[in-house]
Amino acid sequence: GAGVSQSPSNKVTEKGKDVELRCDPISGHTALYWYRQSLGQGLEFLIYFQGNSAPDKSGLPSDRFSAERTGGSVSTLTIQRTQQEDSAVYLCASSLISYEQYFGPGTRLTVT
Amino acid sequence: GESVGLHLPTLSVQEGDNSIINCAYSNSASDYFIWYKQESGKGPQFIIDIRSNMDKRQGQRVTVLLNKTVKHLSLQIAATQPGDSAVYFCAEKGGNQFYFGTGTSLTVIP
Numbered sequence: 001g002a003g004v005s006q007s008p009s010n011k012v013t014e015k016g017k018d019v020e021l022r023c024d025p026i027s028g029h030t031a032l033y034w035y036r037q038s039l040g041q042g043l044e045f046l047i048y049f050q051g052n053s054a055p056d057k058s059g060l061p062s063d064r065f066s067a068e069r070t071g072g073s074v075s076t077l078t079i080q081r082t083q084q085e086d087s088a089v090y091l092c093a094s095s096l097i098s099y100e101q102y103f104g105p106g107t108r109l110t111v112t
Numbered sequence: 113g114e115s116v117g118l119h120l121p122t123l124s125v126q127e128g129d130n131s132i133i134n135c136a137y138s139n140s141a142s143d144y145f146i147w148y149k150q151e152s153g154k155g156p157q158f159i160i161d162i163r164s165n166m167d168k169r170q171g172q173r174v175t176v177l178l179n180k181t182v183k184h185l186s187l188q189i190a191a192t193q194p195g196d197s198a199v200y201f202c203a204e205k206g207g208n209q210f211y212f213g214t215g216t217s218l219t220v221i222p
Contacts, residue, residue, distance in 0.1 A: 003132060033210070042212035043156070044171070056208045065114050098142060101210070103155030 002026070004104035012110045013082055021077045021107045025094030032076050033101060034067055035091045043091065046109050048076065082111045116189060124219045131189040133201035133216045144205040147176060147187045150215070151198045159200075160185070194220045 006023045015021050025032050030051045037045040041102070045059035049069045064082075068074040079086055089108050093101035125131045137145070146155040148156035162169045162176045162185075169176050175188040185202050209220040 035212075038215075041212040043203075043210075045209045045211070048208045050208070059209065088195075090130070100146070100158055100161060103148075103157070105155050107152075 004092055004094050004102050006104040006107050006109060007091075009105065010108045010110075012054060015084060015111055016081055018080045019077065019082055019109065021079075021090050021109070021112045023075045023092030023094075023104060024076070025073065025075070025092070026096075027073075029094035029096050029102070030072070031095045031101075032069055032075050033095075034075070034091045035093065035104070036061075037089045037091055039088075045088055046077070046090075079109075082109075087111045121214070122217045122219070124221055125192050127192060127194060128219050129192055131192045131196070131218060132188075132201075133135075133189075133218065135185040135187075135213055136212075137183050137185060137202070137204045139181070139204060139206050139211075142204040142206050145176070145178060145185050146203045146205075147174075148201045148212075149196075149198045150201060153209065156201060180186045184191050192218075192220050194222055196220055198221075202222070 007022045032044040032049040034048055037043050047067045048056040056108055064080045067077045087110050089106040091103055091106045093103045095101045127150050146157040146161045149159050150156045160171045160176050162178050168179050173190045177186045181204050189196055197220045199217050201215045202214045203210045
């Protein structure tokens, strides 16, 4: 079956521009996570959605970052006024029971 | 705060040998742990998990050991193959969040 998909796979943007990253989770998965992975680093938790509950936004690094999940399915991560330190791979994962996560291939964001 | 650390950033093994990748965690309340494999340019792939009420779990060619006394987790890969070359992450679950280590890069020498 289809796994988690993310788009775009690569994004190059100028400093100060806004970007939107998209995640399509596995159908039926109620939990969705966003992570950020800098070069040679582990995964940094950003935000977690579970069903219709209020999202856990505790990992968002600044108010320039926001995410939404429409209809309990597709999620969009938005970064406003991008900075060079935002350059990283942004990974999305979904799970059915909030334990075993299935990751997408990630979006590589480069801010010039 | 949470911290999950790995003892070695790189590991090289001969093909056919067994590999052991270690991980330390700090939150004694964590009740679930996962090992992931990440190949270049791809997202992490689930390998094996273990709950805190267990100390050992086996999969296909992989075994995870959990020592709660010293807060240590290890991943053993039997008969390591070239396709096992990747970065391996451990992660612990605390509340809604998963906390990941920085990863160990495993290189299999043919």
